[in-house]
Amino acid sequence: MSDVHVSRVRVRYAETDQMGVLHHAGWVVYWEIGRTDLMRARGLSYRKLEDELGLMLPVVDFGARMTGSAAYDDEVEIRTRVGEIGRVKVRFEYEGYLDGRRLATGYSVHGVVNRDWKITRLPAEVTALLAKGMD
Amino acid sequence: MSDVHVSRVRVRYAETDQMGVLHHAGWVVYWEIGRTDLMRARGLSYRKLEDELGLMLPVVDFGARMTGSAAYDDEVEIRTRVGEIGRVKVRFEYEGYLDGRRLATGYSVHGVVNRDWKITRLPAEVTALLAKGMD
Amino acid sequence: MSDVHVSRVRVRYAETDQMGVLHHAGWVVYWEIGRTDLMRARGLSYRKLEDELGLMLPVVDFGARMTGSAAYDDEVEIRTRVGEIGRVKVRFEYEGYLDGRRLATGYSVHGVVNRDWKITRLPAEVTALLAKGMD
Amino acid sequence: MSDVHVSRVRVRYAETDQMGVLHHAGWVVYWEIGRTDLMRARGLSYRKLEDELGLMLPVVDFGARMTGSAAYDDEVEIRTRVGEIGRVKVRFEYEGYLDGRRLATGYSVHGVVNRDWKITRLPAEVTALLAKGMD
Numbered sequence: 001m002s003d004v005h006v007s008r009v010r011v012r013y014a015e016t017d018q019m020g021v022l023h024h025a026g027w028v029v030y031w032e033i034g035r036t037d038l039m040r041a042r043g044l045s046y047r048k049l050e051d052e053l054g055l056m057l058p059v060v061d062f063g064a065r066m067t068g069s070a071a072y073d074d075e076v077e078i079r080t081r082v083g084e085i086g087r088v089k090v091r092f093e094y095e096g097y098l099d100g101r102r103l104a105t106g107y108s109v110h111g112v113v114n115r116d117w118k119i120t121r122l123p124a125e126v127t128a129l130l131a132k133g134m135d
Numbered sequence: 136m137s138d139v140h141v142s143r144v145r146v147r148y149a150e151t152d153q154m155g156v157l158h159h160a161g162w163v164v165y166w167e168i169g170r171t172d173l174m175r176a177r178g179l180s181y182r183k184l185e186d187e188l189g190l191m192l193p194v195v196d197f198g199a200r201m202t203g204s205a206a207y208d209d210e211v212e213i214r215t216r217v218g219e220i221g222r223v224k225v226r227f228e229y230e231g232y233l234d235g236r237r238l239a240t241g242y243s244v245h246g247v248v249n250r251d252w253k254i255t256r257l258p259a260e261v262t263a264l265l266a267k268g269m270d
Numbered sequence: 271m272s273d274v275h276v277s278r279v280r281v282r283y284a285e286t287d288q289m290g291v292l293h294h295a296g297w298v299v300y301w302e303i304g305r306t307d308l309m310r311a312r313g314l315s316y317r318k319l320e321d322e323l324g325l326m327l328p329v330v331d332f333g334a335r336m337t338g339s340a341a342y343d344d345e346v347e348i349r350t351r352v353g354e355i356g357r358v359k360v361r362f363e364y365e366g367y368l369d370g371r372r373l374a375t376g377y378s379v380h381g382v383v384n385r386d387w388k389i390t391r392l393p394a395e396v397t398a399l400l401a402k403g404m405d
Numbered sequence: 406m407s408d409v410h411v412s413r414v415r416v417r418y419a420e421t422d423q424m425g426v427l428h429h430a431g432w433v434v435y436w437e438i439g440r441t442d443l444m445r446a447r448g449l450s451y452r453k454l455e456d457e458l459g460l461m462l463p464v465v466d467f468g469a470r471m472t473g474s475a476a477y478d479d480e481v482e483i484r485t486r487v488g489e490i491g492r493v494k495v496r497f498e499y500e501g502y503l504d505g506r507r508l509a510t511g512y513s514v515h516g517v518v519n520r521d522w523k524i525t526r527l528p529a530e531v532t533a534l535l536a537k538g539m540d
Contacts, residue, residue: 013441013451014434018151018207018320024329025149025298029419032295033342034477036418044416047478059294061205063333073441109507126248148306148316149299153455159464160437163430164284171283171343181342183285185423194429198468208306208317280476286485288421293421342423 002082003133005038011074021069027104028062031094034080035108037091037128042129055120057090064094064106065092074098082130087121088112090130137217138229138268140173146209156204162231162239163197169215170227170243177264190247191257192225199229200239209233217265222256223247225265272352275308281344284321288388291339297374299334304350305378308367312399318354325390327360327380331349334364334376344368351360357391358402406498407487408538410443416479417519426474432501432509433467439485440513445536460525462495462515469499469511479503487535492526493517495535 009030017023039046049055070076076096083091089111096104114120122130144165152158174181184190205211211231218226224246231239249255257265277302288295319325337353340346346366353361359381366392384390392400414435422428444451454460475481483500488496494516501509519525527535 009360012434014160015154016153017148018153018155018326019326020153021328023149024332025295025302028298029294029417046476054290058289058291060338061333061335061338062294063331066329069328073450083474093477093519147299148302154461154463156463159467160430160433163433164282167430180343182341191424193424193426193474196468196470197429198466200466201464205310206465208315221476283422284430286423286425287418288425290423293419 001134002091002131005034005041005080006077007034007037007078007080009033009076009078011070011072013072013074016072021071022074024064024066026070027064027066027096027106030078030096031062031064031077031080031092031106031108034078034094035092038058038080038082039130042132045127049126052131053123054115055122056113056115058113059108060111061109062107064104068098068101068103070096070098070103082134083107085122085130085134086125088119090122136269137266138216140176142169142172142213142215144168144211144213146207146211148155148207151207159201161205162199162201162241164218165211165213166197166199166215166227166229166243169213169229170269173215173217173227174265176181177267179261182258184261188258188261189201189250190249190257191248193248194243195246196244197242199239201239203233203236203238204232205233205238211238217269218242220257220262220265220269223254224237225257271404272401274322275304275311275350277304277307277348279303279346279349280349281340281342282314283342286342290342294334294336296340296368297334297336297376300366301332301334301350301362301378304348304364305362307360308350308352309400312402314396315352316359322333323393324385325392326383327376327387328383330381332377333378334374336374338373339373340366340368340373346373352404353377355392355397355400355404358389360392385392392394406539407536410439410446410485411457412439412442412485414438414481414483416475416477416481418477419475426476427479429469429471432469432471432511435471435481435483435501436467436485436497436499436511436513436533439483440464443485443487443497444535447537449534456532458481458528458531459520460527461518463518463519464513465516466514467512469509470508471507473503473508475501475503476510481508488512490532490535490539493524495527525535528534
């Protein structure tokens with residue numbers, strides 16, 4: 001596992017549902033924020049990856065497991081790590097905390113494709129940045 | 136005003152918020168469904184407009200006014216009309232009904248641009264289809 | 271596994287992202303539509319479950335795996351089954367098809383709680399309806 | 406007009422659409438963040454308003470007008486003001502800027518209701534905080 005990156009996300013009113021808590025699909029969006037922040041923090045803007053390298057990392061598998069609920073206005077801490085890096089695949093792992101209590105865990109697996117959706121290898125320098133802190 | 140087109144949309148759980156009703160931004164998405172359905176019904180698929188004619192109709196102005204709330208699982212009726220068609224602009228108007236009672240009204244104004252976001256004129260055949268029923 | 275229920279969902283413009291396809295979190299919303307439709311088809315409106323029986327089925331675990339992408343305006347077929355029913359837990363399983371080709375599979379696991387978020391048992395008549403078609 | 410409050414919101418990938426920009430409904434969610442932040446900055450948490458005072462501020466009218474597009478990963482500046490305060494109504498006004506260039510303007514009008522959706526008057530101390538900076 002790579003070094004962890006910590007993001008803070010405040011639950012928006014629009015993200016709640018009539019159960020009075022964050023709708024579960026919201027976690028998937030928070031995972032996305034988590035990995036985008038991790039990449040930016042390592043000098044690897046996902047925006048530049050798309051714009052300059054012509055690479056996209058579409059999600060091919062994802063999930064979340066919740067042991068608690070986040071409420072409107074809660075400031076949730078998202079902890080993101082790179083779990084595995086293959087030649088054409090990357091796996092991120094996530095945890096969502098509130099006040100030191102873990103509410104959710106999750107993961108996403110991404111393919112690597114070019115603008116024509118052809119499977120592509122990650123450039124070595126991208127792999128190196130993602131792998132930071134891995135054994 | 137053009138002929139009206141009627142769409143039916145069922146309020147999704149994910150679209151509710153903790154007030155227990157459809158979040159107001161949901162109406163904007165319903166307006167989008169309304170105009171897409173109107174266009175399709177007139178043989179003018181918005182998808183084809185983008186894919187085949189290379190035209191996009193970005194929203195430049197929109198609004199909604201609510202006199203009632205839609206709840207989860209309600210099947211809302213969206214009534215859509217073309218309000219005005221200019222050379223480089225189209226205006227749609229919307230009403231949202233539930234069981235014969237009007238809950239919301241709204242509008243959207245769209246520019247017409249090509250793939251490079253250059254302002255473009257609507258082809259005459261598109262204008263004709265949109266104008267159907269106008270005086 | 272219970273009998274399958276088939277829903278049809280048209281991909282909304284608002285649900286696409288800049289990759290030009292349905293954003294992956296959209297599948298989670300489609301799973302929600304799938305199970306709501308399955309329940310309604312069996313005479314077990316989820317809305318009534320909340321309103322009349324005071325029960326909620328919060329999602330505690332969910333996931334999706336994609337082998338293809340859905341595009342704007344595609345009419346996707348969602349096939350939903352009840353996978354398992356425990357005393358305080360229900361598991362739904364999902365597939366998303368387009369033109370006979372499977373694009374995605376997924377699942378959701380739900381707890382059963384009352385209005386105070388206390389774990390509760392599913393009433394026998396609810397279990398029976400959900401289990402329809404199970405061996 | 407009251408004093409302006411400035412919020413910063415980074416455009417999420419999930420908020421883009423296939424035009425490659427922030428979907429217009431996203432502005433409505435950004436307005437919501439803007440007024441929530443303004444209220445919090447004035448010691449008037451909207452969460453507490455609902456939880457402790459039992460008041461809700463449902464949107465009854467809203468709109469947005471765009472002169473430019475926000476892209477994925479842009480950090481947009483939302484400037485929020487209280488436009489008018491009546492006895493049972495509040496109007497907020499918004500502007501969205503990117504790098505000093507205005508992309509969008511908008512407004513929202515809110516009713517004031519209690520938990521039973523009965524129209525209610527805003528407490529004087531709430532009005533005073535909202536009015537801060539008004540002539």
